Amino acid sequence: MRIHLVTMPWQPIELPSLQVGLLHSLLDRTRPDDEVREFHGSLRWAEFLLDRSRGALRPGDHVAVGSESIFDGLGDWVFSGVLYNDPEWGVARLKEYATRRGTDISTATAMRVHAEEFIDESAGAILDDAPDVVGFTSTFMQNVSSLALAAELKRRRPGLTVVFGGSNCDGPMGHALHRNHRFVDHVVRGEGEYALPALLAHIDAGTAPADVPGLCWWDGPESRANEEPRRTVAPGDIPSPDYDLWQAAIDASPLVEYVHPKLVVEGARGCWWGEKHHCTFCGLNGSAMTFRAKPGTRLWDEVDRLVRRHRILDVVTVDNIIDMAYFKDFLPLAADSDWDLRMHYEVKSNLTPEQLALLARAGAVHIQPGIESLANRTLDLMDKGVGAARNIRTLRECENHALTCSWNYLYGFPGETAEDYASVIDQMPALVHLQPPGGAHRIQLERFSPHFADPALGFHRRRPAEMYRHVYDLPEEQLADLVYLFDTPPAGIGGDTEARLKAAARDWYTGHPASTLVLEQPDGADGEEVLLVHDRRHGWSHRTHRLTGWRAAALRHLEAGRTRPALLRLLSADGNPPSAGELDAWLGDAVALGLLFDDGRSYVSLPTWHVPVRSVERTRGPDGAADGPSVPDNGEKAAV
Amino acid sequence: MSPLPAPPGRTAPALPTGQVHRIRGRLVTVDQPLRLGAGGRRAAAAVQFLRECQSHDLVVRWIPATDDPLFTGPAHEVSAIAGLLRHLPAPGPLPGEPPELAVWRDRHAYGQLHHRRGPDFVTVMDRREPSAAARFTIDDPDLLATFRTVQVPTAVAGLSALGREAVGLLAAERLAWVTGGWVVALPPRIRRWPVPCTDI
Numbered sequence: 001m002r003i004h005l006v007t008m009p010w011q012p013i014e015l016p017s018l019q020v021g022l023l024h025s026l027l028d029r030t031r032p033d034d035e036v037r038e039f040h041g042s043l044r045w046a047e048f049l050l051d052r053s054r055g056a057l058r059p060g061d062h063v064a065v066g067s068e069s070i071f072d073g074l075g076d077w078v079f080s081g082v083l084y085n086d087p088e089w090g091v092a093r094l095k096e097y098a099t100r101r102g103t104d105i106s107t108a109t110a111m112r113v114h115a116e117e118f119i120d121e122s123a124g125a126i127l128d129d130a131p132d133v134v135g136f137t138s139t140f141m142q143n144v145s146s147l148a149l150a151a152e153l154k155r156r157r158p159g160l161t162v163v164f165g166g167s168n169c170d171g172p173m174g175h176a177l178h179r180n181h182r183f184v185d186h187v188v189r190g191e192g193e194y195a196l197p198a199l200l201a202h203i204d205a206g207t208a209p210a211d212v213p214g215l216c217w218w219d220g221p222e223s224r225a226n227e228e229p230r231r232t233v234a235p236g237d238i239p240s241p242d243y244d245l246w247q248a249a250i251d252a253s254p255l256v257e258y259v260h261p262k263l264v265v266e267g268a269r270g271c272w273w274g275e276k277h278h279c280t281f282c283g284l285n286g287s288a289m290t291f292r293a294k295p296g297t298r299l300w301d302e303v304d305r306l307v308r309r310h311r312i313l314d315v316v317t318v319d320n321i322i323d324m325a326y327f328k329d330f331l332p333l334a335a336d337s338d339w340d341l342r343m344h345y346e347v348k349s350n351l352t353p354e355q356l357a358l359l360a361r362a363g364a365v366h367i368q369p370g371i372e373s374l375a376n377r378t379l380d381l382m383d384k385g386v387g388a389a390r391n392i393r394t395l396r397e398c399e400n401h402a403l404t405c406s407w408n409y410l411y412g413f414p415g416e417t418a419e420d421y422a423s424v425i426d427q428m429p430a431l432v433h434l435q436p437p438g439g440a441h442r443i444q445l446e447r448f449s450p451h452f453a454d455p456a457l458g459f460h461r462r463r464p465a466e467m468y469r470h471v472y473d474l475p476e477e478q479l480a481d482l483v484y485l486f487d488t489p490p491a492g493i494g495g496d497t498e499a500r501l502k503a504a505a506r507d508w509y510t511g512h513p514a515s516t517l518v519l520e521q522p523d524g525a526d527g528e529e530v531l532l533v534h535d536r537r538h539g540w541s542h543r544t545h546r547l548t549g550w551r552a553a554a555l556r557h558l559e560a561g562r563t564r565p566a567l568l569r570l571l572s573a574d575g576n577p578p579s580a581g582e583l584d585a586w587l588g589d590a591v592a593l594g595l596l597f598d599d600g601r602s603y604v605s606l607p608t609w610h611v612p613v614r615s616v617e618r619t620r621g622p623d624g625a626a627d628g629p630s631v632p633d634n635g636e637k638a639a640v
Numbered sequence: 641m642s643p644l645p646a647p648p649g650r651t652a653p654a655l656p657t658g659q660v661h662r663i664r665g666r667l668v669t670v671d672q673p674l675r676l677g678a679g680g681r682r683a684a685a686a687v688q689f690l691r692e693c694q695s696h697d698l699v700v701r702w703i704p705a706t707d708d709p710l711f712t713g714p715a716h717e718v719s720a721i722a723g724l725l726r727h728l729p730a731p732g733p734l735p736g737e738p739p740e741l742a743v744w745r746d747r748h749a750y751g752q753l754h755h756r757r758g759p760d761f762v763t764v765m766d767r768r769e770p771s772a773a774a775r776f777t778i779d780d781p782d783l784l785a786t787f788r789t790v791q792v793p794t795a796v797a798g799l800s801a802l803g804r805e806a807v808g809l810l811a812a813e814r815l816a817w818v819t820g821g822w823v824v825a826l827p828p829r830i831r832r833w834p835v836p837c838t839d840i
Contacts, residue, residue, distance in 0.1 A: 022741045260775075304759070313756050313763060340830055342755035342837055353648065366831045400648045404837040435835065521647065556644045609647045613697055613750045613834035 001204065002035045003027060004131040008138075008145040009040035010066025010075045013059055014259040018266060018318055019137035019166060021241025023192060028242065030197045038245040039126055041145070041163060044068070045118055046255055059258040061107050066141065071444065071485070072101075073467035074108040075141035082119045082148040084473050091204045094470040096367050115148070123152040131204065133161045135196070137169040144471060147181055154183035161185050161203055165192050168484070170286040172229070173447070176481035176575035178216035178399075179223035180474055187216040189225075190287060192267075197520045228287065235294045240302045247310055262314040263306050267330065268293035273348060277383045279370075280457060281410065283446030283484070284320055291321075296329030307339065313363075315343045322347045325353055326566055344365065349388045353397045360401040369394055371407040371437075376427075376599050377420040378492075378559040381413045383450075388424070388599035389561035392606070395434040396500050396559075402612035405435045409505050412442035412449075414458020416492040421501060423600065428504040430594030430606060436508040438584065440501045443447040445486040452486070462486040511538030513614050517594070531555060533595060533607045540594060549580050558596060561604035653696035656792075659689040668693050670702035674731075676721060677709030680820030685816060686791035688726040688824050695828035697750070700729035702772050705740070715740060724814060724826070726768045727753035739838045751840030755827040762787065764815060765840065776813065782806055790816055 005024060007017035020038055025038050042062075066075045077094055081087045098105045126134060126149075134153060136146040150162045165188035169177060174189035186209070188195045195212050202209040215228035227388035243263070250261055259500050270291035274282065278289065294302075303315060322345055323330075334341060341363030349369035351359075359367060373379050374388045398405040411421075443452055444465065451459050464479035465487050472479060493501070520532040531552040535546040547555055548573050556571045564587065571577040578586065587603060590596040596603045655661070660671040676688045691759035693700045704710045710721055715738065722744040730745040731737075755764045778784050786799070786806035795816060796807060807823050810816035816825050834840060 308759050311758065311761050311779060313758050313761070337759070339758050342756075342833065353645075357648065365837045397648075399835075402832050402835060404833070404835050519647070553644065559645065610650060613832065 001033075001133060001200065002032070002037070002129065002131045003200075004037050004039055004129065004134045004207070006039040006041055006126070006134060006135065006136045006146070006149070006151060008041040008142050009045040009079070009080065010062070010141050010145075011040075011139075012067060013043050013046045013062055013195055013255060014261050015139060015264050015316060016241070016243045016246035018241055018264045019139075019192075020508070021243050021246070021264070022239050022266075023135065023137075023196060024194055025239035025242040026196070029239065031200065034200075034345050037129055037131070038249075039122070040246060040249045041149070043249055043253060043255065044122065044125075045145075047253055048118050048121070049111060049114060050254065052117070053110070053251065056334060056547070057107070057111060059255055061111070065108050065111060069108070070140055071465075071467065072097075072103050072467075073141065073471045074103075074105060076144040078108050078112045079115050079145040080118050080471055080473075083144055084150060085115070089432055089473065090470040091458050097466065097470060103558040107212075115145075119145075119148050119152050121473050123151055123156060124317045127160075128155055131160065133148070133163060133200065135163045135165065136352065137166040138164060139166050140168070142166070143168050143177070146417065147177075147184070150181070163188065163196075165189075165196070165198065168287060170288075171448070172481040174485065175216050175223070175476055178225070180478055181481070182218075185218065189214040189216065189230055191233045193237050193239070195227070203634070207447050208445045232269070232288050232290045232292060233326060234488055235268075235292045236550050238269070238292075238294065241304070242263070243306065243310060256493040260314065261310075261312055262310050262316050263303075263304065264316050265298075265299065266294075266318050267300055267326065268319040268321070271321045272323070273321060273385060277385050278450050279384055280382045280450040281413070281446065283448035283452060291323075292317075293323035293325065294329075296323070296326045296333070299330050301333070301551040303341075304337075308343075311341060313341050314534050315341060317343065317345050320346055325490055329360040330468065331358050331364065334538065337365065344368070347404050348386070349384075349394045350390050351394060353393075353400070356394070356397045356403060357401050360403055366393040366404045366406070367398070371395070371405075372410045374409070374431075374599070375416070375420045375424045376601060378411070378413055378416050382410075385481040387561075387601060389597065389602035389604040392434070392597050392599075392604045393559070395431070396608055398435055398605075399433070399608040399612060400610050400611070407435075407437050407500070408445050409437040409440040411498065411501060412490060412492045414491040418497040421493055421497050422438060423598070425497075425500050425504050427557045427591070427597055428508055429511075429539050429592075430537075432511040432539065433608065434512075434515040434606070436512045437505050439509075440505040442498075445488050447484050447486070457487075459488045462488045507539075512608070516611050517607045518611060519609050529553060535594075544604060545593065546593065550574065550576065554583075554586065555590070555595065555605050555607070559604045563602050567603065653692070653698065655692050655696075656685065658685045661689075663698070666699050668698045670700065673703050673705035673708070675705050675708045675710075676725070677704070677711070677713055677718070679709075679822075681793055681795075681822045683819050684817065684822040685766050686822040687725065687728065687793075687826070688793055690725075691824075691826065691828045694728055694750070695754075695831050697832040698729075701732055702729070704731050704737075706736075710741075711737065713738075719743075721796075723768065724817060725750055727751075727826070727828070750834055751830065752829045753827045754830045754840065756830055760784070766814070766827070767840075774813070778814070780786065783809060786810065787815075787825060790823050790825045792829065793822050796821055796823050 005020045007020050011017050027034055046062045048058050077090055080090045087304050138146050153160055162184050164184050169187050169189050169212040174187040178184055196210045199209050209215050214226055216225045219478055250256055270289050271285050272291040274289045275291055344366040345364045345365040346368045349371050372390045374391055376388050390449045445459050445462050451457050465484045465485040468483050469477050515537040516533045522530055528548055529546040529552045536542050555575055557567055591598050595606055597606055662669045676683050676686055692817040718738045718740040722740045725805050726744055726747055730748045731741055752768050753766045755762045761777055766774045778787050782802045783806045786803045811818045
């Protein structure tokens with residue numbers, strides 16, 4: 001059998017498709033007599049745009065439409081005119097949507113005129129290889145480009161077998177995709193490792209795949225959806241990806257001058273936190289929450305093999321949460337390698353400073369800790385299992401260990417109030433030296449999330465997100481099964497509080513590059529503990545605070561984040577503790593000076609010991625004023 | 641007394657000997673003017689020192705000798721050296737300095753040129769000239785061995801024929817500086833990533 005694995009726009013062009021890599025490896029092992037080929041349609045689309053637009057539509061535009069417009073559906077819309085065989089389909093509807101929302105659609109519009117020719121050429125290229133089966137993997141905005149190509153393939157060669165899989169096919173979405181698109185022969189719902197070989201065996205034998213768990217198939221005119229699998233794929237059965245054909249494709253591409261290729265690896269599936277406490281807004285794990293992880297030594301073997309084979313040191317992990325066992329095996333192995341890896345990892349935000357230091361040593365220098373909020377009540381509402389002080393501590397330690405921390409501030413949780421945000425917004429200016437959120441965003445209802453599954457949590461009314469109206473020509477009851485995002489009446493905060501939160505997040509972002517708040521422990525202080533805090537934050541008086549005695553000890557004790565009684569106990573154990581009144585006065589002063597953050601339960605210290613290199617140093621030049629202990633003391637000194 | 645955790649430390653970097661300097665925090669002060677323009681072993685050693693400071697994310701204060709060709713030489717020669725070394729910490733301002741040194745200060749950026757170590761290869765990113773950014777993978781065993789050798793200033797004449805050929809290739813790509821019969825590698829190893837780490 002000849003099998004073609006296809007990944008269409010908008011797969012990120014600097015990354016290989018993990019799904020294609022895994023399935024290629026799986027098929028090589030389970031069906032050694034088959035011929036497996038790959039079609040890197042997203043890469044080809046970027047090349048096609050560069051060529052047809054004579055350099056006007058570049059890879060950066062691909063990212064703008066393919067990755068940054070997920071909540072407006074622009075990437076899908078680019079191909080919807082081809083899918084519905086009408087260049088004007090959805091155009092007026094999108095224009096009206098964009099005008100109302102202030103969305104820029106110029107790049108997507110410029111791309112759309114090339115979509116039909118691209119699908120035509122892609123179909124020709126694939127059919128030239130005379131495949132028996134073409135398998136599409138679809139995640140995020142890959143549905144419409146994949147459907148458009150699948151329709152064209154079946155139009156030209158009706159005997160071809162078309163199979164869909166991927167995250168967009170999970171649960172009811174897969175069945176809706178199948179029953180509404182007659183040219184899609186099969187949809188694999190859920191993980192593909194067991195289902196795809198079983199399906200291919202049926203295709204070989206010419207038998208009905210009625211026993212393949214989760215599969216959708218046509219029984220005459222009837223779309224059948226087999227019961228979804230009860231068992232998940234065991235870690236030992238998850239293959240190691242094969243990226244050889246992707247490497248060949250990108251090496252031969254003119255895009256290689258524009259992009260920085262990275263490897264994609266998978267250590268774990270599911271979420272160990274979500275098994276116990278599913279974050280109320282999160283639907284990322286679809287129907288397979290059960291956490292499974294490859295042993296850390298095996299993951300390291302995979303990374304070792306891929307790095308040596310592809311000569312690439314940038315590694316993106318797709319795990320939704322790191323396996324904590326990796327702090328004992330995988331990460332130490334990476335740290336001991338002495339390679340200059342640059343890895344991206346999603347982690348939980350309650351890591352210890354030691355764990356964050358190990359991530360840095362291992363080259364996992366880009367983390368996504370799921371901070372989400374700095375308000376305890378909102379964190380409780382989302383069942384995040386972490387408090388605001390701990391989140392702040394993580395942000396602070398990221399500075400100490402030069403870890404890049406990606407996060408967004410989420411709001412709009414049912415039950416939250418303006419009161420929950422008042423203190424946080426007031427204190428945000430004090431955090432300007434820590435890495436800011438990418439923005440403050442209202443949550444959207446996601447399929448598979450507790451918010452979706454249980455309307456009693458607050459989102460009683462929901463309908464498919466408005467953007468799908470310019471993406472799919474389907475009735476709303478079908479969209480309700482097909483899509484991932486839903487619109488709801490806004491919950492939680494709004495109005496002035498929402499505006500203040502967004503403004504504070506924006507100010508944090510713009511003030512961050514030039515802001516530092518750095519501790520120094522000077523030598524030779526006659527046995528007395530002395531701490532200097534050099535404040536060079538945007539919006540604050542530039543000065544150096546000098547702390548001595550119990551005040552210096554308190555600031556250090558609060559690096560971990562502690563309640564007031566716990567702090568008093570520690571200071572008492574130190575000897576010569578302050579009175580309750582003195583301590584309260586100092587805590588109030590330190591919060592007012594932005595040296596502490598008060599989350600209503602705990603206090604946490606804000607100064608860092610180190611400052612990573614930031615973009616600002618590029619423009620300032622080596623003037624020696626970039627780090628705390630080296631900062632010329634040109635500010636006012638103040639005792640705290 | 642309750643125990644306080646030790647502050648997160650930074651390992652003191654092992655800098656090349658040969659340049660008299662003081663180090664405090666991230667700030668390195670070089671006590672004597674450097675002679676980069678004079679060429680030869682001394683200039684190669686100064687470049688190695690600056691390269692290692694950059695590798696460890698240190699801020700360096702140094703000035704050129706005012707009778708050094710980097711200060712007194714023809715504009716095109718000063719410009720050529722300053723352009724080649726733009727990724728290294730720039731000299732501090734001095735009265736009467738050639739304008740090319742101010743350009744070096746203005747255009748310097750952390751990580752402009754750097755290398756990363758892999759198992760049996762190194763990758764190099766060169767953005768000294770933004771319009772002509774380049775990536776290299778050095779995995780040929782002879783080239784890689786030479787790249788490793790010339791991390792310290794090395795007499796070209798002391799290299800094997802293969803080594804000299806490799807030096808020629810590295811110099812042609814502006815990844816090594818050959819001066820007065822000596823050669824030294826130019827890309828610092830990236831030991832600390834900036835934030836965001838995708839900046840370089």
